[in-house]
Amino acid sequence: MTSPVTDTTNTAARGAVEVRMEGLSRRYGPVVALDGLDLTVQPGELVTLLGPSGCGKTTTLRLLAGLEDADAGQITVGGADVTRLPASKRDMGMVFQAYSLFPHMTVQQNVAFGLRLRRVGSAQRDRRAMEMLELVGLVTQADRYPHQISGGQQQRVALARALAIEPQVLLLDEPLSALDAKVRAQLRDQIRRIQLEVGITTLFVTHDQEEALAISDRVGVMQEGRIEQLAPPTEVYSRPATPFVAEFVGLSNRLPGTVSGSTVTVRGRDLPLVDAATPAGPVTALVRPEAVTLATDSSGDSGPLTGTVIASTFLGATSRVTVDLGDITILAQLSTADAAGLPAGSRVSLTIRPDPVLVSAADAPAESEA
Amino acid sequence: MAAVTSVGEAPLAAPARPPRGMQAGRRRRLNAFRYVVFTFFTLFFLLPLLALLRFSLEGNTLGTWSIAAWKEIASYPGPPPLLSAVEITLELAVLTSVVTLVLLVPTMIWIRLRVQWISRAFEFLCLLPLTIPAIVLVVGLAPVYNKIRHFELSALMLFWAYVILALPYAYRALAAGLNAIDVKTLSEAARSLGAHWFTVMFRVIAPNMRQAILNALLLSAALALGEFTIAYTLLYVNLQVEMYSISRNTPNASVIFSTSLAALVFAFLLLLIISYAGRRRRRGMR
Amino acid sequence: MAATATAPAGARPVRAGRRLRLPAWIGTTPFLAYVGIFLLLPTGIVVVNAFRGPSGALKLGSLGTLFESTDRGFFINSFELCLISSALGAVLGAILAYAIATGNPDGTVRRLYIAVSGVLAQFGGVTLAFAFVVTIGPVGLLFHASWFYAFPWGIAVIYSYFQVPLMVLVFLPAIDGLKVQWREASESLGSSAWQYWRYVGGPLLWPAFAGAALLLFANALSAFATIVAWENQIAYIVPQQIYLSINSEVGLSNVNEADVLALGMIILVAVIMTGYALLQRRAARWLR
Numbered sequence: 001m002t003s004p005v006t007d008t009t010n011t012a013a014r015g016a017v018e019v020r021m022e023g024l025s026r027r028y029g030p031v032v033a034l035d036g037l038d039l040t041v042q043p044g045e046l047v048t049l050l051g052p053s054g055c056g057k058t059t060t061l062r063l064l065a066g067l068e069d070a071d072a073g074q075i076t077v078g079g080a081d082v083t084r085l086p087a088s089k090r091d092m093g094m095v096f097q098a099y100s101l102f103p104h105m106t107v108q109q110n111v112a113f114g115l116r117l118r119r120v121g122s123a124q125r126d127r128r129a130m131e132m133l134e135l136v137g138l139v140t141q142a143d144r145y146p147h148q149i150s151g152g153q154q155q156r157v158a159l160a161r162a163l164a165i166e167p168q169v170l171l172l173d174e175p176l177s178a179l180d181a182k183v184r185a186q187l188r189d190q191i192r193r194i195q196l197e198v199g200i201t202t203l204f205v206t207h208d209q210e211e212a213l214a215i216s217d218r219v220g221v222m223q224e225g226r227i228e229q230l231a232p233p234t235e236v237y238s239r240p241a242t243p244f245v246a247e248f249v250g251l252s253n254r255l256p257g258t259v260s261g262s263t264v265t266v267r268g269r270d271l272p273l274v275d276a277a278t279p280a281g282p283v284t285a286l287v288r289p290e291a292v293t294l295a296t297d298s299s300g301d302s303g304p305l306t307g308t309v310i311a312s313t314f315l316g317a318t319s320r321v322t323v324d325l326g327d328i329t330i331l332a333q334l335s336t337a338d339a340a341g342l343p344a345g346s347r348v349s350l351t352i353r354p355d356p357v358l359v360s361a362a363d364a365p366a367e368s369e370a
Numbered sequence: 371m372a373a374v375t376s377v378g379e380a381p382l383a384a385p386a387r388p389p390r391g392m393q394a395g396r397r398r399r400l401n402a403f404r405y406v407v408f409t410f411f412t413l414f415f416l417l418p419l420l421a422l423l424r425f426s427l428e429g430n431t432l433g434t435w436s437i438a439a440w441k442e443i444a445s446y447p448g449p450p451p452l453l454s455a456v457e458i459t460l461e462l463a464v465l466t467s468v469v470t471l472v473l474l475v476p477t478m479i480w481i482r483l484r485v486q487w488i489s490r491a492f493e494f495l496c497l498l499p500l501t502i503p504a505i506v507l508v509v510g511l512a513p514v515y516n517k518i519r520h521f522e523l524s525a526l527m528l529f530w531a532y533v534i535l536a537l538p539y540a541y542r543a544l545a546a547g548l549n550a551i552d553v554k555t556l557s558e559a560a561r562s563l564g565a566h567w568f569t570v571m572f573r574v575i576a577p578n579m580r581q582a583i584l585n586a587l588l589l590s591a592a593l594a595l596g597e598f599t600i601a602y603t604l605l606y607v608n609l610q611v612e613m614y615s616i617s618r619n620t621p622n623a624s625v626i627f628s629t630s631l632a633a634l635v636f637a638f639l640l641l642l643i644i645s646y647a648g649r650r651r652r653r654g655m656r
Numbered sequence: 657m658a659a660t661a662t663a664p665a666g667a668r669p670v671r672a673g674r675r676l677r678l679p680a681w682i683g684t685t686p687f688l689a690y691v692g693i694f695l696l697l698p699t700g701i702v703v704v705n706a707f708r709g710p711s712g713a714l715k716l717g718s719l720g721t722l723f724e725s726t727d728r729g730f731f732i733n734s735f736e737l738c739l740i741s742s743a744l745g746a747v748l749g750a751i752l753a754y755a756i757a758t759g760n761p762d763g764t765v766r767r768l769y770i771a772v773s774g775v776l777a778q779f780g781g782v783t784l785a786f787a788f789v790v791t792i793g794p795v796g797l798l799f800h801a802s803w804f805y806a807f808p809w810g811i812a813v814i815y816s817y818f819q820v821p822l823m824v825l826v827f828l829p830a831i832d833g834l835k836v837q838w839r840e841a842s843e844s845l846g847s848s849a850w851q852y853w854r855y856v857g858g859p860l861l862w863p864a865f866a867g868a869a870l871l872l873f874a875n876a877l878s879a880f881a882t883i884v885a886w887e888n889q890i891a892y893i894v895p896q897q898i899y900l901s902i903n904s905e906v907g908l909s910n911v912n913e914a915d916v917l918a919l920g921m922i923i924l925v926a927v928i929m930t931g932y933a934l935l936q937r938r939a940a941r942w943l944r
Contacts, residue, residue: 067840068391086393087843094844100837103942104859114845165845400758407755418787425790477687484680495691501929502699503878505895506918510698512902534695598781598881603899610782614885630783642771
């Protein structure tokens with residue numbers, strides 16, 4: 001669902017702004033949350049910060065929002081330096097993870113709140129609030145109170161409220177984490193659709209990689225206060241820059257291999273390398289389960305790429321099959337129809353698709369788990 | 371009725387994430403405000419207590435010092451009305467708190483487990499004493515106590531009324547404790563393993579309410595230690611009544627100050643200990 | 657167990673060796689009995705006796721005597737004292753509660769103040785009067801403030817010694833219930849601190865505050881010990897008058913007047929507590 005950022009007609013017309021963060025640092029006592037972080041969000045772009053708890057993604061968002069002060073660094077929005085500005089003056093819309101709607105106000109009053117603060121007349125306020133409610137599809141709930149609507153609806157109201165003030169930047173702090181899986185999928189698509197329609201520069205924070213991959217123009221994978229890779233979703237997935245990214249985003253099989261020249265030899269097959277300059281020697285190759293294909297093996301051989309199916313996990317459209325190759329186990333991802341033909345105990349032979357492979361330092365010999 | 375902060379209770383909104391900061395300017399202003407507020411209230415609450423302390427250490431003539439008043443807590447010259455009053459009141463405190471617990475704990479657990487439909491009415495009854503001031507209760511109790519007086523029993527008979535007075539506080543403390551544990555699941559698990567109701571109540575639920583039970587115990591005891599109205603009106607003698615009559619007869623008897631202060635500090639230390647005991651428990655369970 | 661004779665319809669077969677089944681609510685009888693004798697019975701006695709004349713006959717106009725000048729004076733005094741002390745206690749207590757709530761939820765300061773409040777909220781009475789006598793009385797530690805003995809101001813300040821802690825205990829949960837997200841959302845939408853309190857924080861806390869203030873009022877209404885120990889035999893407020901009516905030094909105790917006054921107090925406090933309960937329900941819905 002990504003839209004090329006190079007389409008500037010919509011964004012230019014809306015006056016979307018660039019957000020630039022340079023050298024941001026923040027510590028809480030002895031804990032360093034951010035260490036000299038640099039990030040630039042292009043006008044109209046949706047960048048997602050993805051990472052485990054404590055990686056600094058929420059801290060970055062809060063520094064941008066002005067809810068906390070950075071220890072060092074600079075934040076520029078649309079060319080203006082906002083580092084010293086308090087949150088109330090930064091003209092940003094923020095959607096929180098949960099509980100942020102004011103319980104004593106109706107949905108409409110919530111959405112209109114920002115306008116009321118700006119002394120917009122009540123007729124105009126109501127009109128604008130209704131516009132926003134239409135955008136998120138909740139016009140019928142305008143007179144309800146937050147405790148009377150569902151979690152997903154509450155977050156849509158929060159989005160409407162944030163957009164009502166026509167902010168320069170939209171910030172979303174794990175807005176879907178507190179919702180059920182089904183609602184989560186629907187809502188994230190809706191958020192992305194609205195974001196494209198309005199054309200607003202957006203920073204999204206989540207720990208759910210599926211979300212990040214589905215809606216972002218670029219994904220920034222973070223760990224321990226640093227961005228490990230900042231790139232469009234397809235690149236982050238298929239050409240991970242570091243082992244952490246490879247393992248955090250999607251699954252990886254860890255297979256021992258040997259590098260020589262510009263390929264790595266894994267179980268007798270030569271695979272191209274992501275980084276051609278990798279020094280020769282023993283390594284661990286990270287192979288995606290979907291790069292592994294299985295076929296029934298009736299030849300009775302026992303080569304390095306033949307094994308027995310141990311189990312398969314049904315995931316809906318696809319299934320993940322665990323294969324025992326004697327010395328290690330490997331995960332393969334197949335369509336469920338294919339997996340059905342390979343019940344536990346079948347002898348199979350494997351092929352590994354020759355996608356470029358990332359390698360990391362060799363594991364200790366005893367460890368060979370995927 | 372709504373929750374009241376009990377000693378040792380966790381605050382309602384416990385943050386689940388790492389500590390979040392606040393904007394620096396706001397934090398500074400907030401800290402200045404808190405500093406001023408705490409200084410003011412510490413002085414406000416401390417000064418009268420310090421005055422009590424000072425006067426409890428007063429000698430026979432004004433301006434001198436003597437710790438006689440504190441020694442007197444242990445032994446009062448001549449017939450010791452104060453000592454016997456202290457004794458009676460301590461006994462009342464124990465009696466009140468024990469009876470309150472015996473009355474409330476099994477009943478509340480039983481209701482929570484088996485008779486939920488009664489809990490609204492039960493809550494109403496427990497909180498009713500808040501609505502009936504002690505002085506009003508005593509008007510209605512007088513006829514009942516007149517009959518009891520017929521048998522010339524001691525001031526210990528006051529405990530019947532004290533338990534009623536303690537009901538709202540003990541109920542709230544125990545209810546908070548019951549709310550903090552999943553009574554239904556625990557009892558179903560125990561029953562599925564073969565426990566009878568008695569076992570469930572006293573070996574499964576009650577031990578998990580230790581904090582709340584301690585709280586209730588302390589609140590009931592504190593109530594008995596500080597009670598004046600009912601004892602005074604029904605012409606019994608307890609600690610507060612005795613101190614009052616001493617103050618009427620010998621207004622500068624420092625022993626009343628030392629006794630008051632001792633009782634206060636005693637109750638305060640107990641509450642503080644409970645508060646810290648609560649914290650360690652929670653850490654362990656996390 | 658084969659039945660050799662047809663059991664009559666509706667009869668429950670008694671299983672050999674089993675105890676008789678009792679309904680579960682039997683377990684609450686000890687409690688009900690206790691409360692019945694020592695709470696409901698006295699209250700009933702008060703209510704019934706209030707409507708009886710001295711001879712024992714029914715006299716329905718009793719409540720009317722409450723509006724006569726003597727009794728009315730006591731109620732007005734009570735009302736004055738309670739108003740001042742609960743207003744004072746509510747405002748000061750709210751400020752203190754806010755200071756506590758904005759600190760470390762696990763910190764020493766919070767624990768200390770809650771423990772202190774727990775003790776002081778209960779421990780008014782005679783001790784309190786003594787403490788204030790030696791602080792600002794004739795030989796007091798501080799200055800001698802003779803205006804303190806004028807009703808109702810001095811005693812109202814003394815009342816705040818236990819009203820403020822009670823306010824802290826009752827109001828603190830409400831402030832804890834103010835979610836930080838509301839403040840942050842409000843600020844990111846552009847509000848100043850003042851605007852936040854005016855549109856969000858204030859309205860949300862208002863029911864809890866009003867409820868707590870009502871509770872303080874009821875609490876002051878019932879207070880007896882402190883004023884007895886403070887004032888020299890002069891009866892100002894209703895509780896004192898009730899005491900005098902029961903234990904009159906004149907000789908014949910006028911129990912009937914005590915009953916009437918007591919009934920008046922019950923009604924007053926019942927109304928206040930109903931208001932409190934209603935306000936608390938609203939507050940609980942938002943701030944839980």
